[in-house]
Amino acid sequence: MFTIDREAMKRDDHSIFLLDIDPGQPEYSPPGQVSLIELRQPIFGPPFTHPSASTGSYQRTIRSHFIGANSPKDNPEHFIECVVDLMTHYQKHLTFGNTHGPIIVNSPGWIIGTGLQILTTLIARLSLTDVIYTTDEPSRSHDALRTAATSTSVPRFQAIPAQPSGATAPARTAAEFRDMQTLSYFHLGAPQQGSPTQSWDATLLAAHKPFVLSYAGAAAGEDPTPEQRGDEPTTTASRDFLAVMPLGEALPPSTLATILNGAIVGIVALSPTTTTTNDLSTAITRTPAENIPLLSAAAISGGNSGHIEPLSPQTSHLVCLALVRGIDAARQALHLLVPAACEHLVAELAAPERTVLVVGAGMDTPGWAYLEELHAAEARKRAKKEKAAAAEQGGDEEVVADVDMDADVDVDVAERPWVQKMEEGDVPGAMGKKRRLRRFVN
Numbered sequence: 390m391f392t393i394d395r396e397a398m399k400r401d402d403h404s405i406f407l408l409d410i411d412p413g414q415p416e417y418s419p420p421g422q423v424s425l426i427e428l429r430q431p432i433f434g435p436p437f438t439h440p441s442a443s444t445g446s447y448q449r450t451i452r453s454h455f456i457g458a459n460s461p462k463d464n465p466e467h468f469i470e471c472v473v474d475l476m477t478h479y480q481k482h483l484t485f486g487n488t489h490g491p492i493i494v495n496s497p498g499w500i501i502g503t504g505l506q507i508l509t510t511l512i513a514r515l516s517l518t519d520v521i522y523t524t525d526e527p528s529r530s531h532d533a534l535r536t537a538a539t540s541t542s543v544p545r546f547q548a549i550p551a552q553p554s555g556a557t558a559p560a561r562t563a564a565e566f567r568d569m570q571t572l573s574y575f576h577l578g579a580p581q582q583g584s585p586t587q588s589w590d591a592t593l594l595a596a597h598k599p600f601v602l603s604y605a606g607a608a609a610g611e612d613p614t615p616e617q618r619g620d621e622p623t624t625t626a627s628r629d630f631l632a633v634m635p636l637g638e639a640l641p642p643s644t645l646a647t648i649l650n651g652a653i654v655g656i657v658a659l660s661p662t663t664t665t666t667n668d669l670s671t672a673i674t675r676t677p678a679e680n681i682p683l684l685s686a687a688a689i690s691g692g693n694s695g696h697i698e699p700l701s702p703q704t705s706h707l708v709c710l711a712l713v714r715g716i717d718a719a720r721q722a723l724h725l726l727v728p729a730a731c732e733h734l735v736a737e738l739a740a741p742e743r744t745v746l747v748v749g750a751g752m753d754t755p756g757w758a759y760l761e762e763l764h765a766a767e768a769r770k771r772a773k774k775e776k777a778a779a780a781e782q783g784g785d786e787e788v789v790a791d792v793d794m795d796a797d798v799d800v801d802v803a804e805r806p807w808v809q810k811m812e813e814g815d816v817p818g819a820m821g822k823k824r825r826l827r828r829f830v831n
């Protein structure tokens with residue numbers, strides 16, 4: 390990937406463009422989305438060192454779409470339409486933009502079964518000039534890709550050996566890399582004016598001030614609830630977003646708060662020229678307890694109440710990702726955490742009736758966020774123990790006496806949501822196997 394970037398940037402073009410369509414292992418964005426990125430200089434390092442192209446002066450995100458999953462397997466048709474829309478915007482940028490350059494497509498490594506069908510379809514629809522396949526050994530996928538490239542008149546098809554990882558490569562799983570990239574994304578610092586580099590904020594997310602988005606008012610076209618009815622006409626003045634839209638299988642409204650609380654959502658903006666807003670407003674229902682606005686599957690999926698189709702990529706785009714910190718049912722508001730690097734994007738959202746919070750069905754549970762305070766407490770405790778041990782070896786009894794091993798280090802696990810403390814002797818999962826942190830919502 391980086392070798393291709395360097396070679397492309399040796400030319401006289403102003404920029405190169407990256408069509409990053411691998412939602413599970415993206416290069417310049419957090420997992421769960423596809424993006425069109427403009428790069429003005431080579432950017433090195435693993436993806437978690439540059440988890441967003443919205444910071445720095447050498448890269449920017451032109452447009453992105455929220456897939457809500459780490460793989461396109463659940464809705465390949467929507468995935469293909471998102472990719473085609475991004476390519477269309479690249480072509481428009483070449484015509485009307487002030488920069489130009491070649492485009493490189495970073496495709497998923499899933500090239501068997503449905504994944505191979507998706508890739509061959511995209512080869513036919515994107516009008517590519519080259520297909521480069523990195524592999525350790527030829528396979529049936531190699532032959533299928535070559536056939537697809539030949540049938541669509543792609544001039545060049547090349548298969549090159551994959552770069553070996555080496556014996557010293559860290560044994561990290563794909564899920565761990567996604568967690569690292571998402572953690573890095575949410576801790577991104579605010580961009581510095583004119584700075585080509587990114588910065589990070591190591592402050593715990595629990596200490597960050599959240600965005601408070603109200604959902605108290607009724608949207609245009611939505612029937613107000615009995616609590617909203619009164620002598621004054623209903624407006625969208627106290628409404629900061631249109632509704633919550635869970636992708637995939639339709640869920641009972643009573644379960645939405647459980648699913649939404651602590652989840653990563655996509656803040657999606659609808660096009661100002663679209664007529665979808667009015668259609669969505671009439672499809673809004675409310676959860677029985679929290680009164681959260683929810684898009685009804687039956688109203689927006691052509692009567693198919695069992696499945697909610699995503700928004701059209703031609704009339705919507707992703708603004709950024711957010712972590713739902715909490716739901717204030719009394720004040721009818723959601724508390725969202727967004728990276729400092731993206732706060733200006735959320736603050737600039739001036740059309741609540743065109744803002745939708747999309748919940749992906751295939752996103753990883755952000756267990757790292759639930760455990761941040763616990764890990765920080767353990768780190769402080771270790772530091773105090775090391776300080777006490779060093780002082781004891783040095784014979785400084787007064788310093789040892791001053792070190793309180795339990796002061797300011799304990800975090801009450803019972804008060805932490807979705808976290809269970811394992812006592813000594815407890816078995817972590819059936820048969821003593823290590824289990825990953827999960828949230829069960831059914």
